[in-house]
Amino acid sequence: MIDLLQLQKRVYENKIAKGFNVTDIYQEFCFLYGELSEACEAYRKKKDDLGEELADVALYLIGLSELLGINLEEEIMNKMEKNEKRKYETINGVLTKVKE
Template sequence: MNGLHKLQKGIYQNKVDKGFNITDVGKEIVLMTEELGELAKAYKKSDHKDAEEISNKDEIVDAVGDLMIYCLGLCEMLGVDSEEVIKNIVEQNQDRVHSGNL
C-alpha cells in the first residue's frame, strides 16, 4: 500500500471513528463544494494577487487541505486507490494541449 492510499484509509477510519458520513456520496460532494467555497473566500481576501504575493497563504493552504481530505475520503468511500486516480489523470493531462483560456 502506497503512502497516499494509506493516508486515504486513515482519513476514512477517522470518519468512521467520529461518526462522519461514509455512505452518502452526494452529501460528500456538497461538503466538498462548501470547502471549495471556503477556498474561494480565502483567495478573495488576497485581493487576487499572484501566489508569491498572497499574505493569507495559511488560510488558503488550510482550505486546500480540507478539500484534499474530502477527496481522499471520497476515494475510499468509492473503493478506489487515490494514487491510481491521480496517476491516470496526470497521464491523460500529458497529452492535452493548453488552449490559453481559463
C-alpha cells in the same frame, strides 16, 4: 512522500472514529463543494488560513475516494499521463485541445 492509498484509509478511519458520514455520497460531494468555496473565499479575502482550507478540500476528496473504492493515486497518475500527451494550440485567442 505520501502514500495516498494509505492516507485514504486513514481519513476513512478518522471519519468512523469521530462518527462522521460514511454512507451518504451526495452529502460528501456537498461538503467537498463547501470546502472548495471556503478555500476560494480565503484566497479572495487574502486570509491566512488558505492552506488549511485547501487541506480540507484535499481531505474531503481523499475521503470521498475511499468511500467510493477509488484508488485516487492511481487515477491521478493515469490522468497526468493522459494530460501530458495532449496537444493544445491557441485558436482565436483561446487555448484549445487539438489532440488527445
